Amino acid sequence: MSHSARDSTPSIRLRDVVKRYGSITAVDGLDLDVPEGTCVGLLGPNGAGKSTTMKMLTAQAIADEGTIEVLGYELPGESKQARAECGVVPQLDNLDTTLTVEQNLVVFAHLYRVPRAERRHAVERAIGIANLGERRRAKVDELSGGMRRRMLIARALVHQPRLLLLDEPTVGLDPQVRQELWALIDGMRAEGVSILMSTHYIEEAERLADTVTIMSHGKAVASGRPGELIAEHAGREAVEVYGPPAKLAEAEAQALQNGFRTRRTGTSVAVLGLDVANGNAPGGERRAANLEDVFVLLTGEEIS
């Protein structure tokens, strides 16, 4: 992909964005960048402000402070142009359930102003992306959960957007379907589509995202490539100590005393940063540190 001067405009650029709902500050001074042609994962626990951020990018929520640029357009003033070149996959399935696969796509080809001469082709292409050729005349009602998700993604791509906004794209799906969708999303990135994806699945962000922004309480608490974030915050290796609660508490106290960072995983205590701290590492199962460690360290939240 060639990069002209125009292409250096980031696909998304947020600076000091604040969004309040009454006394609640959902987004609290957020900075976020999505460079053109990359996939950025917006990672955070529930209530961190991910969905509000996604809503602001389509001007369905208006920021109280700060600046938002999408594809070089300033929001909310130029949001309509930005929306014309964006595809949005919502968290909640909002397909027209009484319509067929094909009809849903025809409707969105119109809503996204695909020129009449290209409409037929655009719909066919989207059916191909969703891999629903044989179910084109099936009502959405009759499709499985996985098919409906594929359909939502294909619908967002019917007008060949330059930017794709994915809000929790695989939430509630079984692992096999999730992998299918990851392949689909990865394919879009390979074609040069910029992607912002909010998720609370660590693995999803790790596999798909070039860079990850971790959000907590409405702020970006860390940003970077997954590998860099892991190295910076959790070190290279970790040890998992298993045992009854009393043993876990003891191991935790000792590790902290020796200058390690730890986190509870529910059934074990993970002792992090083995290569960074000087103390003696406790015995246990050694493993590579991962993004989940970073996530929990930075957000203070356990994840399921």
Place this chain on the structure above:
Amino acid sequence: MSAAARPPRSRRRLGRLERPALVGVLVREVINFSSYWRATTFSSTVEPTIYLLAFGFGFGSLVSEVGGFRYVEFVGTCTVATAVLFSSIFPAMFGTFVKYQFQHTYDAILAAPVDTEELVTGEALWIATRAGVYGCSPLLVAMLFGLDPSWGMLAVPFINFTAGFGWACFGICIAAFLKSIENFNYVTSAVITPLFLVAGTFFPIDRLPEWAQVAAQINPLYHCVELVRHAVFGWEGLTDLAHVGTLVVFGLVAWRVAIAGMTRKLVN
């Protein structure tokens, strides 16, 4: 499909009430309509027939003439206006609420290059068009019962459309300002039922107490009923212009309030 290969985008600021956005909203409705038109057509034909049979013949056997009309003709024309009322206000109230609250359809549409103003306008235009067409079916049924055709009847779809647009916007306002679908019952009982009855529909308003006559004057349904009667039985010049004017003002006010209400609800 490299991003650089795309045509350079224009910096033109997209305007308000754009045709492609309205067309997009309408196309969605038309395609949806293809899946439920049979039910709509059935009810809009059968309902006025029942009204005409019940009131025209049941009640008509007691009262032969009202306000200078045969009772069956009096009721036949009012049924046009009430059909327009019901076929626009209820779909607007319930359809808007369901699409907003349960199906999240409006989230999907507003993520596309469509603004709330265009969404509301497109939805109201569609409902008004449907009401304009289906509102004529009582007239056809009444003709089977002996109503004489007249040239003025050709104006009826347009009267229906104008009134239907106002009612649709009014229904969208209700959906925009009420918090739950259960609360719709209050509106149906306390607002729509009196609107429906105190409008010269089944009995003329000139025998009502004075306060009710005044109230009828601000009821858009009354103006719609009068216009339809005059279209069928003979125009009344300036009076009818005033009726048209009232319906237009009602439509414009309800339209703007509906847009404001939905914007508050959808963009926050």
